[in-house]
Amino acid sequence: MRFEITAKDAMGRVGKLQTPHGVVETPALMPVINPNIRFIPPADMKKYGAEILITNSYIIYRSRKLRETALEKGLHGLLGVDIPVMTDSGSFQLMVYGDVEITNSEIVRFQNEIKSDIVTPLDIPTPPDAEYGTAMSDLEETLRREKEAEEIHESYGHDNLLSIPVQGSTHTELRRHSAREANGLNGDVFAIGAVVPLLDSYRFADVAKIVLASKSILTPTKPVHLFGAGHPMIFALFTAMGIDLFDSAAYALFAKDDRYLTPYGTLKLEEIQYFPCSCPVCLNHTPEELRKMNKNERAYLIAEHNLYVSFEEIRRVKQAIKSNELFELVERRIRAHPYLIQAWREIRNHLELLEKHDPSAKKVFFYLGRESVFRPAVKRHQERVMQVEIEKDEIVISSDSGIPADFYLRPVFGVVPAELMESYPAGHAETYDDLEDEAYTVAVEGLKKFMDANRDKKIRLVVDDKWRRYLNEIQN
Ligand SMILES: [Zn+2]
Secondary structure, three states: OOEEEEEEEOOEEEEEEEEOOEEEEEOEEEEEEOOOOOOOOHHHHHHHOOOOEEEEHHHHHHOHHHHHHHHHHHHHHHHOOOOOEEEEOOHHHHHHHOOOOOOHHHHHHHHHHOOOOEEOOOOOOOOOOOOHHHHHHHHHHHHHHHHHHHHHHHHOOOOOEEEEEEOOOOOHHHHHHHHHHHHOOOOOEEEEOOOHHHHHOOOHHHHHHHHHHHHOOOOOOOOEEEOOOOOHHHHHHHHHOOOOEEEEOHHHHHHOOOEEEEOOEEEEHHHOOOOOOOOHHHHHOOHHHHHHOOHHHHHHHHHHHHHHHHHHHHHHHHHHHHOOOHHHHHHHHHHHOHHHHHHHHHHHHHHHHHHHHOOOOOOOEEOOOHHHHHOHHHHHHHHHHHHOOOOOOEEEEEOOOOOOOOEEEEOOOEEEEHHHOOOOOHHHEEOOOOOOHHHHHHHHHHHHHHHHHOOOOEEEEEOOHHHHHHHHHHHO
């Protein structure tokens, strides 16, 4: 296996991806290198935290000088690096300009000849909101090219990895179809494509729908790349939905426009009085100093900051997976923008998928808002409580932990057996007073299911006015 998963939380994973130029730990961010533009040297990328880069094979192919150097010295020789490098195929140019001067088989062969670590077919990136018929005929052509790429790739020995794009515009049934076909090919990485226009317009919920539809089908043992996603604000969210690879052109594009990345959004240099960051750039310069520099010098420094802060967020996400606190991190991050909250709420339509991947043994449950009730720990607890064998004919359920009872009523979780009051999740949950309605309604739903499952028992409910109010609402 070329991908080994070493830790899991929510639908996120920490994994090891083997490539000819070494092992990459995921979730990974691949800085985009434009071989035509002198900016941050590819060899410096390790310094910021990069373990893998991505560049565009079509740009290299089109320039005679770059093409000849790449064929002679290899892609790594051209860029002057020894770490893994993935190549894109020109699909992005196809989306922007509507046409490219190369065929799928030519560009797949070329990527193999220059020894790219991850090769990408020339898929058709259908834009969002395309007509169903257009999206379908584009997808049929993409599927044909993927099959062709697979055959060419095999003929080169398949030492390097093959990426299989998932297309289908904003039609989730086409994304699922594309994912099903991708499972049948001998690829190593799945790449969810053509979401950049959605990300650029903050349509995060539409991206979430596409990601979740694709993930519901894609073989879970292979890594998934969200093509064009490079803003640190969305790493936690989409990692929790099962994305393993991100790529960032944003670090450079934003920097050239005086835009400063943070994990909670983008700031404009002109509006910053104090840098909220301790990277070498932000420690050694003031915003005022940067504003006085010439444009190129300034763009370079902002790009450096953008890289530092992006990799810092990747490490934070990995740590959250390792310590099973990814839900907590996502629920904090989504507070940065209403559309991120909306995107995360898409998970409600895929709770079974989430439950299938999320590990059940964790240490803490921090309730951080109404989205916390979506966590599988809540549903699992309620299902487990229904299975509890009760010997007595009469049981007492109390909302007041001060009085003796067989079960206690807790917001979020519902019925908690007295002997589990110190156990995860309910016993290890930290909440606050005056919780949102959802925390009580989900608990009362759990209570109702518990009472239905124990209809043969006499149940005495000892509840305060607050609980009574929610109980009445449910009953009415
Ligand atoms: Zn900084």
